[in-house]
Amino acid sequence: MRVLTTLEMLQSRERVRGRELAERLEVSVRTVQRYIMRLQDLGVPVESTRGPGGAYRLQPGFRMPPLMLGTEEAFALALGLDALASFGLSEIAVASTAARSKLNRVIPVAIAAHVEAVRAVLDLELPRRVVHAGIDSLVTLASGVHSSQQVHLEYVDGDGVSTDRTVNPWGLIQHEGRWFLAAYCCLREAPRVFRVDRMQAVELIREAFEPPPPFDLRAFLYERMALVEAPWDVEVRICGPFTTVESRLPRAFAILSPEGDGTVARFTTSDLDDTAVTLLTVGYAVEIRRPEALRNAFRRVAMRAEAVASS
Numbered sequence: 001m002r003v004l005t006t007l008e009m010l011q012s013r014e015r016v017r018g019r020e021l022a023e024r025l026e027v028s029v030r031t032v033q034r035y036i037m038r039l040q041d042l043g044v045p046v047e048s049t050r051g052p053g054g055a056y057r058l059q060p061g062f063r064m065p066p067l068m069l070g071t072e073e074a075f076a077l078a079l080g081l082d083a084l085a086s087f088g089l090s091e092i093a094v095a096s097t098a099a100r101s102k103l104n105r106v107i108p109v110a111i112a113a114h115v116e117a118v119r120a121v122l123d124l125e126l127p128r129r130v131v132h133a134g135i136d137s138l139v140t141l142a143s144g145v146h147s148s149q150q151v152h153l154e155y156v157d158g159d160g161v162s163t164d165r166t167v168n169p170w171g172l173i174q175h176e177g178r179w180f181l182a183a184y185c186c187l188r189e190a191p192r193v194f195r196v197d198r199m200q201a202v203e204l205i206r207e208a209f210e211p212p213p214p215f216d217l218r219a220f221l222y223e224r225m226a227l228v229e230a231p232w233d234v235e236v237r238i239c240g241p242f243t244t245v246e247s248r249l250p251r252a253f254a255i256l257s258p259e260g261d262g263t264v265a266r267f268t269t270s271d272l273d274d275t276a277v278t279l280l281t282v283g284y285a286v287e288i289r290r291p292e293a294l295r296n297a298f299r300r301v302a303m304r305a306e307a308v309a310s311s
Contacts, residue, residue: 002027006035010046015057018048043102074107075115082119130177133196140202141181144169148211151183154201155194162200163187168209171217172196175225175252182220184212193224225252230268232291234275238263240284248282262287272297 002025009016009024021032036056039046045059081096081103104112144151153165167183170191174180179196234254238245242258245265249256254267262284269275276297279286288294 003035003038006032007039007044010039010056010058013057015055017055021056042105071111071114074103074111075118077103078115078119079122082122131179131195131197133179134199134202137196137199137202138172138179140204141169141172141196144204145171148209150186150205150207150209152201152203152205153194153199156198156200165194166205166207167192167194168211170212170215170220173217173221175221180221182217182224184209191220191224193221222252223255226255226267228268230270232269232272232275232293234269234272234291234294235264235266235289236279236294237287237289238265238279238282238284239287240282245282245284250278253278273300276301 005025006021009021018029018032021035022029025032025035027035036046036048046056047059048054048056078100081100084096107115141151143149148168151167151169153167154162155165156162164187166186167181168186170182170184172179172181181194181196183192183194184190185192237259239262241261242256242263245263246256249265254265257264257266265279272291272294276294280301
């Protein structure tokens with residue numbers, strides 16, 4: 001508790017003399033020196049000046065509240081650090097390990113033992129595919145979103161073609177192991193979704209833009225992904241209630257809308273056979289509106305299913 005009190009005093013003052021700390025804590029100056037060393041061992045950047053007027057201060061810009069955590073709070077932090085692996089942020093793996101070590105050093109031994117016991121038997125299932133994004137790129141993009149300032153990108157599309165883009169960044173979102181940026185593209189003069197892992201260079205150019213009205217970032221992403229440029233434009237009516245169909249289809253698979261007692265799905269695809277298989281998993285009859293080639297895809301899937309059943 002006296003070490004924490006020392007930290008509180010350092011945070012509340014520009015500089016504190018060693019003797020003043022000793023009087024407040026009712027200990028010797030030498031004991032204060034041990035408290036300061038303890039804080040430094042925990043990674044708190046305490047600076048000192050020697051001599052009769054010797055004093056201590058925290059490094060400029062550093063502020064940290066005392067970590068007096070209960071079991072649930074400590075477990076929440078530890079689990080959050082473990083879960084970073086699923087966010088496509090491999091560059092902060094070392095930082096998260098260091099943060100966990102600091103956490104273990106400042107929480108009580110009994111609580112640390114409970115947390116480690118749970119973590120030892122806990123197996124976090126990561127997304128099937130995680131595509132890592134650069135931390136520097138994410139920080140720059142987030143700064144642009146927050147301050148409504150344009151960002152310059154060197155972007156490589158799915159065909160490997162590189163273009164220079166100036167964008168108005170609207171928001172960042174993580175979906176299925178990938179990071180995406182929703183933005184207005186000045187080159188295409190239209191809203192776009194960009195994969196952060198395809199950005200070769202990201203630079204904040206500090207040209208302000210008018211932010212868009214509040215909008216649903218996740219819905220924007222799903223709509224753009226469902227209607228991404230592809231050979232086939234599909235529209236079907238699924239003979240099942242909207243809420244049930246929505247829960248059974250993969251996220252961002254299609255734009256869904258209720259129609260009577262059924263659900264209309266619109267999307268694009270480059271693989272009609274895969275589309276047929278996905279629609280069959282919903283468990284309701286499907287009425288094909290376009291394209292006619294989707295009927296042949298269902299026939300091919302049915303033939304493969306029949307072959308398996310007959311083998």
